[in-house]
Amino acid sequence: MTVTRRNGRDRIPPHPDVREIPLQQVLEALVDPVRRLIVSELYAAGADFSCGTIDLPVSKSTATHHFNVLREAGLIRQYYVGTSRMNSLRRDEIDEAFPGLLQALVGR
Amino acid sequence: MTVTRRNGRDRIPPHPDVREIPLQQVLEALVDPVRRLIVSELYAAGADFSCGTIDLPVSKSTATHHFNVLREAGLIRQYYVGTSRMNSLRRDEIDEAFPGLLQALVGR
DNA sequence: ACCAAAGTACGACCATCATCGAAGTTTGAC
DNA sequence: GTCAAACTTCGATGATGGTCGTACTTTGGT
Numbered sequence: 001m002t003v004t005r006r007n008g009r010d011r012i013p014p015h016p017d018v019r020e021i022p023l024q025q026v027l028e029a030l031v032d033p034v035r036r037l038i039v040s041e042l043y044a045a046g047a048d049f050s051c052g053t054i055d056l057p058v059s060k061s062t063a064t065h066h067f068n069v070l071r072e073a074g075l076i077r078q079y080y081v082g083t084s085r086m087n088s089l090r091r092d093e094i095d096e097a098f099p100g101l102l103q104a105l106v107g108r
Numbered sequence: 109m110t111v112t113r114r115n116g117r118d119r120i121p122p123h124p125d126v127r128e129i130p131l132q133q134v135l136e137a138l139v140d141p142v143r144r145l146i147v148s149e150l151y152a153a154g155a156d157f158s159c160g161t162i163d164l165p166v167s168k169s170t171a172t173h174h175f176n177v178l179r180e181a182g183l184i185r186q187y188y189v190g191t192s193r194m195n196s197l198r199r200d201e202i203d204e205a206f207p208g209l210l211q212a213l214v215g216r
Numbered sequence: 217a218c219c220a221a222a223g224t225a226c227g228a229c230c231a232t233c234a235t236c237g238a239a240g241t242t243t244g245a246c
Numbered sequence: 247g248t249c250a251a252a253c254t255t256c257g258a259t260g261a262t263g264g265t266c267g268t269a270c271t272t273t274g275g276t
Contacts, residue, residue: 011272023213024141031139032264033132052222062265064224083222083273100208105131119242140234160252170235172254191243191252 011080018074018090019097026098029073030105034058035066039075042089043106050084119188126182126198127205134206137181138213142166143174147183150197151214158192 018026030036034056041054056063067087070076074097077088094102126134138144142164149162164171175195178184182205185196202210 027135027139027213028263031135034264050222058264059266060223061225061267065264068224080223080273085223098212101212104206104209104212105135142234158252166234167236168253169237169255173234176254188243188253191250193253 012078013068013071015071015077016074018093021074021097023098026073026075026101029069029075030101032066032069034062035070036105038066038070038087039089039102040106042076042087043091043102048086048088050081050086052084120186121176121179123179123185124182126201129182129205131206134181134183134209137177137183138209140174140177142170143178144213146174146178146195147197147210148214150184150195151199151210156194156196158189158194160192 030039037056038054042049051063051067052060056066058066067076067078067085070087071078075090075094077090079086079088091102138147145164146162150157159171159175160168164174166174175184175186175193178195179186183198183202185198187194187196199210
């Protein structure tokens with residue numbers, strides 16, 4: 001049978017542009033308190049961090065799920081560094097797509 | 109047994125101030141598309157209207173439920189005129205409690 | 217080659233919630 | 247007093263989605 005070989009690049013999942021994501025989906029992503037916590041921390045930190053860095057009140061598999069939802073909504077970008085998955089907030093794109101939204105939700 | 113008499117005033121349910129409502133609850137109210145439609149229409153109309161005026165893609169009982177959720181989140185004010193229940197958007201209070209939020213969600 | 221660290225994938229479970237219809241209430245009109 | 251309009255209340259139902267544990271994958275270090 002065929003063996004599939006993968007490198008770091010292949011591990012990167014799709015990153016839709018938030019400007020093509022309906023408001024509904026963005027809101028559904030941001031309504032969950034755990035996900036809003038992630039976004040808030042990224043916003044406040046002003047820097048990327050790995051999934052494991054922030055400590056969330058949920059299990060690892062649930063955390064993975066939340067990061068996925070945020071990525072699929074176009075809100076964060078993810079990339080690998082070793083075994084760590086780094087996350088960055090796609091602030092400019094969000095601000096362009098939904099002006100004022102991030103500020104209103106995360107600026108407290 | 110005791111008969112309870114009610115007048116129009118007694119039919120008015122509690123109206124919490126949105127400034128005392130947690131962001132979480134406000135977001136949960138606004139994440140539903142039917143409720144966001146109601147808010148958008150109130151916002152665009154710039155005037156009050158009764159529950160039956162706007163035509164929603166749900167049954168009457170479901171509509172009642174949605175108006176209740178909005179009221180309990182401090183987003184709308186309700187009062188009776190005859191058998192009609194009028195609704196008004198509490199715009200100023202919302203803007204004060206969560207600056208930019210309404211604009212971001214409803215200004216399209 | 218081996219092992220540990222960091223995440224992911226996959227089911228399963230469970231709570232929440234949007235939805236409805238049917239029956240009830242309140243009001244205004246006649 | 248009767249009737250209709252407008253809305254509410256009350257269960258029931260069904261779908262969604264957040265949660266977890268277990269097993270698996272990938273990578274880096276030794």
